Structures are given as C-alpha cells and as structure tokens.
Amino acid sequence: MDCIFCEIAAGNIPAKKVFEDDDVIAFLDVNPASFGHTLVVPKQHVRNFMEADAATIGKVFGVASALGRVLQAKLGASGMNLLSNAGESAGQTVDHFHIHLIPRYDDRTQEA
Ligand code: 5GP
Ligand code: ZN
Numbered sequence: 001m002d003c004i005f006c007e008i009a010a011g012n013i014p015a016k017k018v019f020e021d022d023d024v025i026a027f028l029d030v031n032p033a034s035f036g037h038t039l040v041v042p043k044q045h046v047r048n049f050m051e052a053d054a055a056t057i058g059k060v061f062g063v064a065s066a067l068g069r070v071l072q073a074k075l076g077a078s079g080m081n082l083l084s085n086a087g088e089s090a091g092q093t094v095d096h097f098h099i100h101l102i103p104r105y106d107d108r109t110q111e112a
Contacts, residue, residue, distance in 0.1 A: 005096035009043040023056075024063045026101075033102050035110035036075045040064045040099040048086035048097050056097075064099045075110075077103030 007013040008027060015027035018038055029037040040063050046052045052060070068080050081102040085092040105111070 003045055003094075003096050005039075005041050005094055005098060006045050009041065019063060019067055021063075023059050026063060026067055029100070033100075033111070034104060036071050036077065036103040038067060038071065038101040040067065040101060042097055046097045047095050048092065049084050049099075050086055052097050060097070060099055064101055068101055071101065071103050075103055076105070078106045079104035 004013065008015045009025050015025075015030075017025065017027045019026040019040075023043055024040065025043055026038050026040045029039050040060055042052065042056045042060050044056065046056060049057060064082060068082065071077055072080060081104065082099060083102070084097070084099045103110075
C-alpha cells in the first residue's frame with residue numbers, strides 16, 4: 001500500500017481516531033488548522049468526491065454532519081468549515097477522498 005489514508009484505515013499507521021465504523025474512519029489532522037480539525041475518510045480507496053459512488057458520499061457526509069454536531073457541542077465551536085479538495089491544483093495532497101471538518105471559535109485562540 002502506498003496510500004497513507006489506506007494505511008491509517010487498516011490500522012498500520014497510528015492516528016488520533018475520533019470515529020470508526022465498517023465503512024468510514026475519522027481522525028485528527030496531523031497539521032490542524034484549528035483545535036479539533038478532523039478528517040472524515042471512507043475506508044475504501046477512492047481518489048476524490050467526484051469519483052466516489054453515491055453510497056460512499058452519503059456515508060462520509062453523514063458521518064461528517066454527525067461529527068460536526070459532536071465537535072461543536074464538545075469543543076464549544078461556534079462555527080464549522082467543511083471542505084474537500086479534489087486534484088493537485090485544488091490543493092489535494094493526499095489522493096484518497098477525505099472531508100476536512102474544521103471547527104471555528106469566536107475567540108480565535110484555538111486557531112492553529
Ligand atoms: P488535502 O491537502 O489533501 O486536502 O488534506 C490532506 C490532509 O491530511 C492535510 O491537512 C494533512 O495535514 C493531513 N495528513 C497528511 N498526512 C497525514 C497523516 O499521516 N496523519 C494525519 N492524521 N493527517 C495527515
Ligand atoms: Zn487510499
């Protein structure tokens with residue numbers, strides 16, 4: 001395997017996991033844009049959201065929505081960015097579909 005997110009999904013590389021089920025894993029970004037910056041990732045390798053099938057999209061966005069609510073409640077975030085980069089020109093650096101969930105705070109002290 002030469003995909004870092006496949007390795008994390010397989011448990012071969014450690015990550016700070018915040019959620020896992022049969023199809024999806026979510027873990028903290030190693031280089032966070034804010035406190036609680038989380039990546040939501042399908043376990044099956046697919047390059048980006050345009051190449052993912054509808055079921056995968058549904059599962060990943062469903063988990064992102066639920067986790068967004070949890071992060072907001074637990075961390076006291078007042079807002080949340082959800083974004084997904086597709087392609088090098090769009091800033092994608094890991095070629096395995098993922099959603100960034102970036103909690104935002106009123107006082108900005110928790111911005112990285
Ligand atoms: P992209 O730039 O592809 O949208 O986002 C990739 C994200 O994955 C980056 O924010 C980067 O910090 C994160 N990342 C890259 N390698 C690792 C890793 O090995 N572990 C974790 N937890 N995050 C990673
Ligand atoms: Zn992969």
